[in-house]
Amino acid sequence: MTEPNLRVRVLARALRELRERARMTQQEAGDRLRFTNRKMSRIETGQLPSYHELQAMLDVYGLVSTDWPPYLAMWERAKEKGWWHTYGIPNRGYVPLEAQASEIRSFQLGMVHGLLQTEGYVRAVFTGAADPARHTPASVARGVEIRRRQRRVTADEPLRLHSIVDHTALRRDLPCMQEQLAHIVMVAELENVTFQVIPPGIGAHAGLSGSFTVLSFPSPADPAIVYVEHIAGSVEVEKEQEVRSARLAFDQLASLALSHDESVRLVDRMAAEL
Template identity: 50%
Template sequence: MERNKPNARKRLLANKLRRLREDAGLTQVEAGAPLRFNKNKMSRIEMGHLPDYNGFLGLLDRYGVIVSDYDDWVRQYDRAWEKGWWHAYGLNDKGYISLEADADEVRTYQLGYVPGLLQTEAGMRATFAGARDPMSGRRLENEIAVRLRRQTRLTDEEPLKLHAIIDESVLRRPDLLPDEQCAQLEHIVERAELPNVTVQVVPTNHGSHSGRNGSFTILSYTRLQEPDIAYIEHGFGSLQFEKAKEVNAARLAFRHLADLAYDEPDSTRLIRQVIDEI
């Protein structure tokens, strides 16, 4: 069994295996005993550390999946082991890119930066230059290439839905030269015109609010019929929340911020006002 941190596809498949076991009315010990899988191994499997192919088929049989349904499960198993396109760039994505790659919808609140899916290349370079570990050379170019490729999903035939809520202070940060800053803000306005993109701005005149606690993202998997995942990136790493109670708290927080924020037309007007001021 692999020992590295499982990717999003493995964890999603592991969640399905767990639900199969629960539907079969089996404990981890009962499910694993005929396969010589102890409770510790079963626990790891259900966290995304998938077994080998024969072990996987053994679990399907144990959970009562009929052989004629195996093909779909095997396709999911094979896909979970595929390396994502981003691996070719040699990046440490803090677990996020693999989550986003399979998501149908991204809801993100950003307190300090323009969301990566809405950044111009100049905006990306400014963001990476200001990191705790500033990037340069090939590493920087790879990060930019990956982010630009991620953005193409907004205009795919089956586009990613994006709802971005941005604190007004982000619009006014002097991270770029004036012409670059205007181009970045114009880019946000242009993207907001896409039918699958919603951009709202929380004005500073709201004063203190719960969004001051920090940025966060919620990813939804409607097509895969999987539960939402909440994601927080911080200066030392990242956190992923999959428990229903925690994810629901993130959804409530996002809804609250959406209510505080200007609606789309007023948000666009504010962005254009900032452009005029620059």
């Protein structure tokens, strides 16, 4: 099962901190709330409590009612449904995290990052997938429709995107590649977008084990998350040491890659050659 979305994580962490400040163990708090240990653990790792359960927790943790509003507001934000619900995407996984991020640093070994993909590219990737049961015509259409997430890159307060891609991903034999490459060149003109290519001739590097994305959020209190997608699903990592390792790997890849300007010129030439 995928991890809970950021807003639920924020509330879960706040409740855990309140319990610890009250010098209660999970067992002690659960006994007073009539919650099982399992339920306490689920709430503190990202299960949204009911409104009345939240109020009971705040009371047991010793907060006076005048101090409740910030936590009630967190709960309201956590239960809000984002635009992605319209497309059948649950309030978990990558898309909600991306929607709440302020900066994305992504290395892609085999594909163009989703925020840079054209409709033709999305269709080609989905329809060429190995699992036709998973990628039905309806799921392909949904994949195209949720390209609306790309609006974050051109919003009034735009998402900062640093995308590094291996050159092999740009040489896929797809009918849409000229359009896709031209689109990358256009988006790369935005000040909030950095685009780099790992060129041919680079030997072993940190990205050979696979693609990964580091998502950072507006508040320093919200820890960065590393997202890794694989053939059987995905993994979201919050552990500080593992996030630090991913950042170091990304920095190494950025130092090996062509500069932004060199990368854009390369992609422009590749598009012209098609």
